[in-house]
Amino acid sequence: xxxxxxxxxxxxxxxxxxxxxxxxxxxxxxxxxxxxxxxxxxxxxxxxxxxxxxxxxxxxxxxxxxxxxxxxxxxxxxxxxxxxxxxxxxxxxxxxxxxxxxxxxxxxxxxxxxxxxxxxxxxxxxxxxxxxxxxxxxxxxxxxxxxxxxxxxxxxxxxxxxxxxxxxxxxxxxxxxxxxxxxxx
Numbered sequence: 001x002x003x004x005x006x007x008x009x010x011x012x013x014x015x016x017x018x019x020x021x022x023x024x025x026x027x028x029x030x031x032x033x034x035x036x037x038x039x040x041x042x043x044x045x046x047x048x049x050x051x052x053x054x055x056x057x058x059x060x061x062x063x064x065x066x067x068x069x070x071x072x073x074x075x076x077x078x079x080x081x082x083x084x085x086x087x088x089x090x091x092x093x094x095x096x097x098x099x100x101x102x103x104x105x106x107x108x109x110x111x112x113x114x115x116x117x118x119x120x121x122x123x124x125x126x127x128x129x130x131x132x133x134x135x136x137x138x139x140x141x142x143x144x145x146x147x148x149x150x151x152x153x154x155x156x157x158x159x160x161x162x163x164x165x166x167x168x169x170x171x172x173x174x175x176x177x178x179x180x181x182x183x184x185x
Contacts, residue, residue: 005038006099007070009091014065016086017042021067023084036077039070043108048127048179055179058128066091068108073097127178129154129161137163141180148184149174 012020021040028037043062048055067087071077078097081087090097100108131137131151139147149165152173159178164171 003072003074005070005072007068007105008073008097008099009063010067010069010081011088011091012065012067012086013088017061017064017067020084020086023086024067024069024081027080027084031080033077033080036074037069037071037081039068041068041070041109043068045126062108068100126156127159129156129178131161131181131183136184137161137181138184139163139165139174139176139181141174141176144174144176147174151181 010020021042024037024040028034028040044059045062046057047060049058069081071081078090082089092098131154133151133154135151137149137151139145139149144165147165147167149163151161152164153162155161160175161178161181162173162175163181165174166172
C-alpha cells in the first residue's frame with residue numbers, strides 16, 4: 001500500500017460522521033498511531049436559515065455520509081480505520097483507498113494552518129433556499145415589495161431565485177436573493 005501522508009475519504013453510516021470522528025480519534029490515541037493518522041475531519045459549512053421571520057446560522061455537513069482523514073496508509077492503519085464502528089469503507093477500490101489530490105484538498109479545506117489538531121473549513125455563510133420550484137411566493141425586494149409570483153428557477157450557487165411575476169400586463173422574470181422571497185402558505 002501507500003507509504004506517504006495523504007488525505008482520504010471514508011464512507012460512514014449517514015448521521016454517524018461525528019461519532020466516527022470521535023471513535024477514530026480515540027482509537028488513534030489508544031493505539032499510539034498519532035505518527036500515522038494525523039487529522040480526522042467532518043467538513044461543516046454555515047448556512048443562514050430563515051424560519052418564522054427569524055434568521056439563524058446553522059452548521060451543516062458539507063459531505064453527509066463521509067469523513068476526511070489525513071493518514072499514512074499501511075496494513076495496520078487501514079485495518080484500524082476500516083474496523084471503526086460506523087465506517088463502511090474507504091473511497092477507492094477494495095483494499096486500495098484513493099487519496100484526494102492536493103487540489104481537491106485545497107478546495108475542501110480552504111485556508112488551514114498546518115500543525116493544528118483540527119482543520120477548519122472556511123466558507124462563506126450560505127443560506128438555505130426558503131422556497132421550492134413552482135411555489136407561489138411573495139417578494140420582499142425594493143421595487144417589487146409584496147409582489148406575488150411563481151418560482152421558476154433556483155440557483156443555490158448564486159443564492160438567487162428567479163420568480164415569474166405579472167407586470168405591465170405580461171409575465172416577467174425577476175431575480176432576487178434567497179432572503180428576498182417568502183413562501184405563501
